[in-house]
Amino acid sequence: MTIALAQLEQYLNYYLESSQIKDYCPNGLQVEGKSEINKIVTGVTACQALIDAAISQHADAIIVHHGYFWRGEEPVITGIKRHRIKALLDNDISLLAYHLPLDVHPLVGNNVQLANLLGITVDKTLNPDDHSIIGLQGHLPRELSVSEFAEKVEQALGRKPMVVDNGKPVQRVGWCTGGGQGYIDQAVLAGVDLFLTGEASEQTFHSAVENNISFISAGHHATERYGIKALGEHLENLYDIDIQFIDINNPF
Ligand SMILES: [Zn+2]
Structure with missing residues (x-):
């Protein structure tokens, strides 16, 4: 075709x-x-x-x-x-x-696809009052320790994440794929147990510790593989054309 x-x-x-x-x-x-x-x-x-x-x-x-x-x-x-x-x-x-259209799409978006991969049920956007803020919040089927959840992330993404563990169990999660570290404040306001994003900055560590929220930085590339992959699969089903996802390794 x-x-x-x-x-x-x-x-x-x-x-x-x-x-x-x-x-x-x-x-x-x-x-x-x-x-x-x-x-x-x-x-x-x-x-x-x-x-x-x-x-x-x-x-x-x-x-x-x-x-x-x-x-x-x-x-x-x-x-x-x-x-x-x-x-x-x-x-x-x-x-x-x-x-951004591929970050926020409700079916093939990076944020929804990452939730599917990690077994998180999407509840709402990170800040339902401000639609300019990308990212979602949701919940896990049961409470996990931060290290159990980090292990799940590592398994799913094939990359060891950076973790700030406040010692409390995780059930409600906020996340934003890619360079979403600045949204940690929104995650704190949302009251989730843990915020996950792709990148981390030096100040993200202090923000996580002082706001008493657990934090995972799982890689910009690693958290954003799944939207474009899902989009390709969607197009392949629709048009019967040859589509190949190629993952170029990127540790950041
Ligand atoms: Zn990105």
């Missing part, structure tokens, strides 16, 4: 409601390649290694969570950005990127 690039983009924009979400980057088609697509590669970040893998797989399009053209970045196309974009254009490969 093949699909027209225009149809693919139109469907993704519709499904992920990208026009309704304010973001730090353009969501949708970022680099235009050939108009007919036979094979799609998906991945977390449009890094050179993912592009090289897509070229060797003869992909016609790449769909990622982290694309290009971030607010505040140098707008010129030099250095690694030139190499990446040149490789895409030379090989006629389109790049489609969905950032």
Whole structure:
């Protein structure tokens, strides 16, 4: 099966409601390649290694969570950005990127997918009064110790997390995939037992200790593999096209 690039983009924009979400980057088609697509590669970040893998797989399009053209970045196309974009254009490969729309989607979003993986039942958003705040809160089927829950995270993500354990059992969890460490304050306000995110900053440790909340930093990449993977599976069921998720190892 093949699909027209225009149809693919139109469907993704519709499904992920990208026009309704304010973001730090353009969501949708970022680099235009050939108009007919036979094979799609998906991945977390449009890094050179993912592009090289897509070229060797003869992909016609790449769909990622982290694309290009971030607010505040140098707008010129030099250095690694030139190499990446040149490789895409030379090989006629389109790049489609969905950032926040793929964090917050109720079915294939990173946050919902991570909950599924960790056996957390979603209750509501981290702050139901403020929709600009990404992240969710939910509960585990039974209380676990922080180390039991951390073990579960390690098993699921294949990476040892950083843990702040306040010694209390965990049942209510708040989480935000990726660089969500700043939302620890929202998790404290929500009254959850533990906050999980991808990244941690130096100050996150003190915030966790002084607010008496347990905290897990499980990796930006590791917590954000599952949205794009689920999106690819969704597209494969819908359009019967060849879609391959490629995980480029990233310890951060
Ligand atoms: Zn991210």
